[in-house]
Amino acid sequence: IEVDPFVAGLPKCELHLHIEGTLEPELKLALAARNGIELPYADQAAVRDAYAFDSLPSFLTQYYEGMSVLVTEQDFYDLAAAYAAKAHSQNVRYAEIFFDPQAHTARGVSFDTVIRGLTRALDDARRATGFRGHLILCFLRDFQAEFAMATLVQALPYKEWIVGVGLDSDEKGNPPVKFAAVFARARAEGFRLTMHCDIDQENTTEHIRQALDVIGVERIDHGTNALEDPQLVEDILGRGIGLTTCPISNGVVTAGMKATEIKRLFDLGVKVTVNSDDPAYFPGYVAENLAALRAELGLTDADLIQLQRNAIDISWAPPAVKDLLL
Numbered sequence: 513i514e515v516d517p518f519v520a521g522l523p524k525c526e527l528h529l530h531i532e533g534t535l536e537p538e539l540k541l542a543l544a545a546r547n548g549i550e551l552p553y554a555d556q557a558a559v560r561d562a563y564a565f566d567s568l569p570s571f572l573t574q575y576y577e578g579m580s581v582l583v584t585e586q587d588f589y590d591l592a593a594a595y596a597a598k599a600h601s602q603n604v605r606y607a608e609i610f611f612d613p614q615a616h617t618a619r620g621v622s623f624d625t626v627i628r629g630l631t632r633a634l635d636d637a638r639r640a641t642g643f644r645g646h647l648i649l650c651f652l653r654d655f656q657a658e659f660a661m662a663t664l665v666q667a668l669p670y671k672e673w674i675v676g677v678g679l680d681s682d683e684k685g686n687p688p689v690k691f692a693a694v695f696a697r698a699r700a701e702g703f704r705l706t707m708h709c710d711i712d713q714e715n716t717t718e719h720i721r722q723a724l725d726v727i728g729v730e731r732i733d734h735g736t737n738a739l740e741d742p743q744l745v746e747d748i749l750g751r752g753i754g755l756t757t758c759p760i761s762n763g764v765v766t767a768g769m770k771a772t773e774i775k776r777l778f779d780l781g782v783k784v785t786v787n788s789d790d791p792a793y794f795p796g797y798v799a800e801n802l803a804a805l806r807a808e809l810g811l812t813d814a815d816l817i818q819l820q821r822n823a824i825d826i827s828w829a830p831p832a833v834k835d836l837l838l
């Protein structure tokens with residue numbers, strides 16, 4: 513994907529990015545070597561060749577396997593530092609970054625190790641380049657709600673580093689209501705709320721309805737299937753709910769980028785944003801996502817500016833930072 517000069521130079525804000533999904537093959541191999549972990553890949557090309565997914569579950573298998581090389585605080589530091597450098601190179605000024613602590617604590621890496629590495633890298637990047645990154649704790653919906661609740665309690669001492677909570681992983685059979693108590697507690701603790709309603713999932717409109725009415729989210733990650741139900745679109749518009757869409761990711765796990773759906777919602781006035789999701793796996797960071805969407809739809813410069821305004825608007829940055837970004 514060719515990134516044109518306007519997209520390249522545009523100041524950007526990204527709200528849907530999984531830090532574990534930024535683990536590039538090069539760093540994956542380096543961390544495996546550093547930690548004495550054997551991977552069945554001879555080189556970066558072999559790692560990439562294994563990325564043959566055509567659905568959310570087949571992607572998730574590679575995603576969880578890949579992150580097994582993340583063990584020490586320094587590993588998490590290096591992961592976030594690499595993303596922050598890449599983001600800065602694309603003129604991303606601000607990002608809200610998902611992390612999946614349960615994917616690490618479930619294999620014996622402590623919550624403390626994960627969050628200390630990530631936040632130290634983001635603090636250093638902020639000082640070095642001005643790039644601001646904040647964390648969103650994502651619960652894994654294919655684990656039990658009790659594990660999510662225990663993880664939320666684990667996160668409480670680190671509240672100042674975590675702006676909100678989300679919900680990701682395999683959506684099939686794992687509706688929002690499964691986590692109603694977890695999200696109610698998170699809200700009471702002062703966390704902002706979002707969750708994935710992934711593209712073309714089973715019972716997708718029902719899941720979006722639950723996210724809005726039972727959970728009371730402020731944003732939905734993906735969520736373009738709302739178009740299947742006019743009442744959902746009306747409620748999303750009326751309540752000012754933001755959508756964090758991910759065109760290149762959509763194109764990998766479904767038959768297309770959902771570009772026309774994204775544009776329809778955007779034209780209706782929904783606070784649509786464009787993001788990269790898991791850029792090491794769905795090839796393209798946020799600039800490539802914007803460029804791909806622009807190429808598909810013929811977006812104008814003004815459209816691209818509006819997408820960034822939407823992102824600042826629905827971000828959870830404090831008002832003073834929003835002013836700085838605008």
Ligand code: ADE
Pocket residue numbers: 530533568575680681682708710761789790
């Ligand atoms: N985990 C990482 N990326 C994800 C996505 N796009 N959907 C669901 N779970 C994820």
Ligand code: ZN
Pocket residue numbers: 528530680708733789
């Ligand atoms: Zn995602």
